[in-house]
Amino acid sequence: MRFVISLVLSLALVASFSFDSLRLAEAAAKIKTYPNCTALNKDYPGGVARSSSVKNKGGKTKYKPYVSKALYDANQRLDRDKDGIACER
Structure with a gap:
């Protein structure tokens, strides 16, 4: 038994x-990759952050970024200022 x-x-x-x-x-x-920031911002208006602890280097933003390490890694090339947030606005 x-x-x-x-x-x-x-x-x-x-x-x-x-x-x-x-x-x-x-x-x-x-996980979706986007061709440019315009396409990414249609789904995520504030961009995509690698983690919740990253700070925006570019100053004030209008929207809060969506936090997803996997999504950020797939679209890392869209992070022009290399601050851990892709396509922030």
Whole structure:
């Protein structure tokens, strides 16, 4: 009986790890890259920040940036002043 219980628990553990890796791959596939800041600002008016602790070097902005490390990394080339916020306005 103990063998059956340990086998079932082991299989459940292995299955949970495989489903987690599938979810991570699916989440990575949903990250969108934008051709320019105009396109990015249609979805995120304040731009995209790498983390919530970054500060804007360019002065005052009208909108608060959306915080997402994965989205920022995918569109890092759009961060012209290299302050950790892409396409801030």
